[in-house]
Each structure stands twice: as C-alpha cells, then as structure tokens.
Amino acid sequence: xxRLDDLAAFVAVVEAGGLSAAxxxxxxxxxxxxxxxxxxxxxxxxxxxxxxxxxxxPTDAGLAFYRRVKPALAEILEARAEAAERRVxxxxxxxxxxxxxxxxxxxxxxxxxFMRRHPRIEVELKLSDRFVDLTDGAFDLAVRIGDLPxxxxxxxxxxxxxxxxxxxxxxxxxxxxxxxxxxLPGHQCVVRTAEGxxxxxxIGGRTRSVRVNGRFRADNTAAVHAAVAEGLGIGFTPLxxxxxxxxxxxxEPILTDYEVPKVPIHAVWPATRLPxxxxxxxxxxxxxxxxxxxx
Numbered sequence: 001x002x003r004l005d006d007l008a009a010f011v012a013v014v015e016a017g018g019l020s021a022a023x024x025x026x027x028x029x030x031x032x033x034x035x036x037x038x039x040x041x042x043x044x045x046x047x048x049x050x051x052x053x054x055x056x057x058p059t060d061a062g063l064a065f066y067r068r069v070k071p072a073l074a075e076i077l078e079a080r081a082e083a084a085e086r087r088v089x090x091x092x093x094x095x096x097x098x099x100x101x102x103x104x105x106x107x108x109x110x111x112x113x114f115m116r117r118h119p120r121i122e123v124e125l126k127l128s129d130r131f132v133d134l135t136d137g138a139f140d141l142a143v144r145i146g147d148l149p150x151x152x153x154x155x156x157x158x159x160x161x162x163x164x165x166x167x168x169x170x171x172x173x174x175x176x177x178x179x180x181x182x183x184l185p186g187h188q189c190v191v192r193t194a195e196g197x198x199x200x201x202x203i204g205g206r207t208r209s210v211r212v213n214g215r216f217r218a219d220n221t222a223a224v225h226a227a228v229a230e231g232l233g234i235g236f237t238p239l240x241x242x243x244x245x246x247x248x249x250x251x252e253p254i255l256t257d258y259e260v261p262k263v264p265i266h267a268v269w270p271a272t273r274l275p276x277x278x279x280x281x282x283x284x285x286x287x288x289x290x291x292x293x294x295x
Contacts, residue, residue: 004080007073009036013049014066018056090277091120097134097142100127101221101241106290107143114285121278134270140279141269143286145238148264154271156283159292160262162239164253165199166246170231178234181210181258188233189214192224199236201258212236225251238263240295265292 012022013033023033041048048062058066098107103125111123126132126139134142134153148155165184167177178184181201189212191197198209214233218224225242228235229250245251267283269275275283 004073004076006036006040007069008077009033010040010048010062011066011070011073013037013056014058014062018054019051089120090118090281092276092278093122093124094278094282095124095126095139096282097126097128097132097139099143099145100129102143102145103127105244106240106295110286110289113289114282117285118278118281134268140275141267141283143265143267145265146263148266148268152271153268154275155266155268156287158265158267158287158290160264161292161295162262163200163237163260164239164242165201165234165236165255166228166242166251166253167234168229168231168251169249171228171233172252174231177254179255181208181255184210184212184234187212187214188216190224190227190233190235191217192221192237193217193219200260201255202260203258207260238295240292243295 009022009026009028009032012026013019016022016025019033019037020030023030026033037049044065046061047059048065049056050059050062096111107125111125115121115123131144132139132142143158145161165178165181171188175187178187181199181203184199189197189199191212191214197213198211200207200209202208212234216227216232218227221237221241224235225237225245227233229245234254235251239246239253242251246253267286269279269283
C-alpha cells in the first residue's frame with residue numbers, strides 16, 4: 001500500500017471517529033484501513049489512535065501528528081491529481097460568469113485564444129453584472145470587477161481598472177475644460193441615476209466625493225456615454241467602458257491627476273474543491289493574456 005494511502009487512512013480515522021466509518025468514506029475495506037494504520041504506527045514507533053470497540057480516538061501524539069499531516073496531505077494529493085490531469089489534453093465544458101459590458105470587447109478575445117490552444121474544451125459564458133453564486137456548481141469560475149467580499153472563494157488578481165471623468169471636445173470648446181474636481185459643479189454633468197450625483201476623486205492625498213449636477217440623467221450606461229459623446233456634459237465611468245470612444249477621439253479623459261485608486265479585477269472559483277485542469281489552465285491563460293495596460 002502507498003504511504004500516502006496510509007496517511008489518508010489515519011486522517012480519515014481521526015475525522016470519522018472510527019475505522020469502519022473511515023473505511024466507508026475511503027471506499028476501502030476495514031482490513032485495508034486497519035492495516036494502513038498499523039503500518040503507519042509501526043513505522044513511526046508510536047501509537048496514533050486509541051481503539052475501542054465503538055470508537056477510535058487520537059492519542060496526544062496522534063492529534064499533534066494529525067494537525068501537521070492534514071494540510072500537507074491535502075497539498076500532496078492536490079499536486080498528484082493536477083499532475084495526473086496534465087498527462088492528457090484537457091477537455092469538457094468550462095462555464096464562466098462575467099460582466100455584461102466587459103466581456104464582449106475584452107474577455108471574448110481571450111476565450112477565443114484559449115479555445116484555439118485547447119480544441120477539446122468548450123466554453124459557455126453567462127453574462128451578468130451581479131455576483132453569481134459559485135458554490136452551487138453552476139459555474140467553474142467568474143471574472144469579477146470590484147473589491148471582493150470575504151467568502152469561501154479562491155481568487156487570482158488579474159490587474160486593476162481606471163475610473164475617469166471624460167467629455168467630448170465639442171463640450172470643452174463651448175464650456176471650457178475643468179482643471180480641478182471642484183470646478184465640476186459649475187459644469188453640466190451627465191449622471192447615471194443608479195450611481196448618484198457624487199463622483200470620487202483623489203484630492204490632497206485623500207478620496208473625496210464631489211457633488212455634480214446637470215440637465216441630463218439616464219439609468220443606462222450606454223445612454224450616458226452617448227449623451228457625453230453628443231456634448232451634453234461631462235461623465236464619469238470606468239475607462240474600459242469608453243476605450244473605443246477615446247481611441248476614436250470622440251471623448252477625452254480629464255482630471256487624470258485626481259483619479260481614485262484603480263478597481264481590482266479577479267478570477268474567482270470555489271475553494272471547497274480542487275479545480276479541474278481546464279479551470280486552472282484558463283485562469284493561467286487569462287492572467288497571461290488579458291491586457292489591461294490601456295484600461
């Protein structure tokens with residue numbers, strides 16, 4: 001029997017409270033589990049478990065050994081499973097949740113490159129601006145923009161995204177260009193109603209909200225961007241949402257010296273299980289390929 005199997009049997013006995021229950025959990029025979037435990041104790045020269053007819057309880061030495069072995073065994077088994085998966089080309093369906101607006105322009109090109117590299121993997125994207133529940137098994141991972149709340153998820157930071165004030169050259173020609181966030185109350189500002197009428201800026205080393213107002217409001221991001229492009233006023237938005245407008249010269253970022261810290265973007269997945277090879281490969285590919293340098 002493999003020494004790892006002996007360690008796994010010991011851990012299972014401690015957690016299940018008995019050899020029979022451990023055998024059921026491991027799908028091994030009672031004799032096999034008992035033999036593994038005896039082999040381990042003989043090799044260490046110390047009793048690890050006090051056995052009775054009804055229950056098996058770790059000795060003091062066994063409890064100390066369990067506390068050291070448990071995390072190490074988990075790491076070894078995870079590494080072994082990962083190595084075994086790498087022997088074959090990964091396949092199957094990869095289910096990803098991501099932002100409605102961010103995905104088409106910035107995530108889909110990465111997915112396309114990943115699928116070309118791994119032709120046996122299928123990808124299904126579910127687009128939503130809410131944080132979907134990853135613990136029910138409906139998704140393999142999610143790409144999330146924003147600070148992450150404490151949760152039972154593992155995460156890999158992919159980078160960070162700017163938030164900017166912006167306007168159209170035609171508006172600046174008519175009304176001038178604000179030089180400081182405190183100039184904004186004297187300008188027409190296009191407000192997304194869901195976000196309110198206060199925009200954050202970094203002023204004097206601290207983040208401060210500046211109240212703004214204007215004649216045009218909308219509850220839709222695309223409508224806000226269109227209104228700013230038409231010269232109706234100044235807007236405030238993540239830069240990635242207007243990158244194409246900036247590249248075409250339709251709008252220009254302003255007040256860049258007063259930008260607040262960037263918003264992080266992460267790949268997240270459930271921490272309760274070993275992610276399959278296709279998930280790990282996609283997270284690695286995403287971290288290597290997703291270009292946020294102009295966002």
